[in-house]
Amino acid sequence: MKVRVFDTTLRDGEQTPGVSLTPSDKLEIAKALDELGVDVIEAGSAITSKGEREGIKLITRENLNAEICSFVRPLTVDIDAAIECEVDSIHLVVPSSPIHIKYKLKKSEDEVLDLAVNAIEYAKDHGLIVELSAEDATRAELNFLIKLFKAGENLADRVCVCDTVGVLTPQKSEELFKKITSEIKLPVSVHCHNDFGMATANTCSAILGGAVQCHVTVNGIGERAGNAALEEVVTALKFLYNIETNIKLEKLYEVSRLVARLMKLPVPPNKAIVGDNAFAHEAGIHVDGLIKNTKTYEPISPEVVGNKRRIILGKHSGRKALIYKLKLMGIEASEEQINKIYEKIKELGDLGKYVSDADLMAIVKDVLGKDLEEKIELDELTVVSGNKITPIASVKLHYKGEDRLLIETAYGVGPVDAAINAVRKAISGVADIKLEEYKVEAIGGGTDAIIEVTVKLRKGVNTVEVKKADSDIIRASVNAVMEGINLLLQ
Structure with a gap:
């Protein structure tokens, strides 16, 4: 089984509060996503602004391998803006929960169905691939959700269930997608938000329930608590469920850092897969195990996802960790010198200090009497x-x-x-x-x-x-x- 990856870093991800990309930034990220192997790039929402359309046009003119998509509401003005940008597809988002229909749209369910059908027909008449997305689907009445998808079944190309406010649980997710995929003939996508920290788990469960495409963002960025993280979902699918994607895993870390830099959103050190601490070890017992066999404390090799093993020195470190670290840095020291370096590291650790590479080099210089060679x-x-x-x-x-x-x-x-x-x-x-x-x-x-x-x-x-x-x-x-x-x- 192979699952398609629909990346919405440039749309839902850019909606992270405080983030705003230039057209050239969007193009740089899109090219990296294409090299990463994503199947669909949601390049933005064409109706948003002139600058947004400029960014989407830069991407569509690049002739990338990925399908290029624009977010649209069920309005001809939105679809026209997408057409102007020459995208391959639209992500047509239609409110589906009672609270959204009543308070946001102020329409009846029948009117919503008409809106969706008319928008799909208009888009298909203009040669677009259409993914019909039910907004707030996880708080919608199941009967209406099925009715909405069936209304577009003979017109749209895909449908998507959106857990807009992150209220799914893994159990409910698998059950919901089993019901929907048993009723709907079209390929079904899943779009999860992380309000309760469940986005990755819910996405994987939806795929077990029959979803064949997942919506994700690099580093899990997005509105509020963010979206399902691309790097977490694809690695979990491969290594925990034996489900493949087209993602080149070894590029995950590189793309993560590019997005973090351009969006000015630092990756938390403890972020799964791509965080600096994801494969970092300080505790003496852990490092001792790693020296004997890296699988003792690493579920996968860091190189698989483009990351690197890091040995961190601090108050929890053992002598073997220090010796291993010095060996990695190409530093030779006698047993007496190692003891002195070790004591100084422990002293700094007890003061609550993390011993950086620069700190270690300063200690080594002090103990060994060697200056750092300035290249x-x-x-x-x-x-x-x-x-x-x-x-x-x-x-x-x-x-x-x-x-x-x-x-x-x-x-x-x-x-x-x-x-x-x-x-x-x-x-x-x-x-x-x-x-x-x-x-x-x-x-x-x-x-x-x-x-x-x-x-x-x-x-x-x-x-x-x-x-x-x-x-x-x-x-x-x-x-x-x-x-x-x-x-x-x-």
């Missing part, structure tokens, strides 16, 4: 900013690996942004390093306060977190980024 050194930094002046920064870096200078200039929304952009631009030919997080905290009061900057940088699946303090925020920021870059290049 790239900051020679010069110039920043110009002021009233009515777009901030611009120039950097000159010394790349010791090839003994050459890297000189670049970049603009930014502020002087710090310009400086970091210039550094990242300068090293782009050496390594693709992304700034994932940036935090600033003032230590003390007054205009001369010390500023502590924390940056989290990523190179592939490797991440480092570095903190630097200085009275100058630009200097603190650039120094933190430079140290992080050198750590990632080790």
Whole structure:
């Protein structure tokens, strides 16, 4: 059995409060989703705005392998906007619960049925694939739900049951979809929201009940508590239910980080499958088990989903974890030196501190008396900013690996942004390093306060977190980024 994946990251996902993508952002995500292997990309809602239509048009003109879809209401103006964007299909959403019909539409059930049929006929007359979606279906009367789907059965191409406010349970989900698929001849989709944290489980149960297509979003983003997470659903289907999709699992982590970066929605560390802690281990007993056999504490290999195993050092770590971590980092130390490093890690852990790679390197430097080798050194930094002046920064870096200078200039929304952009631009030919997080905290009061900057940088699946303090925020920021870059290049 193979289940189709309908990705709504660019529509339902973009409806996450505070998120707004540019047309070029939407295109970049759509291309990544297509490479990931999704079957349908819901590129947006064409009626929303001129910018939304521009974004959808960019995607449809790219000639991607995936079916490109637009969300529409049962209104000709919505369908016309979708037609203008040259999409392959429409996701026609029709309210189906008594509360939606009475209070939102203020219509009778018969009027709703007429709306749906007229909209489907209009769309089919214009050559569109139609997925008829029942909004709030899980609070609808089952008889009306079946009636709605049957009204469109000889016209539409697919139907979809929407758990709009996330009130399904896995048991109810499987039962509901068994009933619907026994009555409806068309392929049935499932669209779940995560209000009670059940979206992934409900989606899998719906598929067990007969659904052949699932609506998902990358990282589970979406309105309120979000939607069923693409990465969770497809991996659960494969490894727990032996059900296949067309998704290239090894690209999941990469696509997750792209969406997080462009939508400015950091992935929680404990997020299943793609979180930084999904395959991270600190407890001594766990790391000891991993060293003997990774299957002791990992249900699947992190590489399968493009993630990476991480050994975290802290107060719960054992000596074997430290030795294993040092080996991974290519650091040789005597037993006495390992004992000293171990003691310092425990001291930091008891203070409630997470020992980052930068912290570990500082401890190693202190114990072994070795400096961190700077592969790239900051020679010069110039920043110009002021009233009515777009901030611009120039950097000159010394790349010791090839003994050459890297000189670049970049603009930014502020002087710090310009400086970091210039550094990242300068090293782009050496390594693709992304700034994932940036935090600033003032230590003390007054205009001369010390500023502590924390940056989290990523190179592939490797991440480092570095903190630097200085009275100058630009200097603190650039120094933190430079140290992080050198750590990632080790």
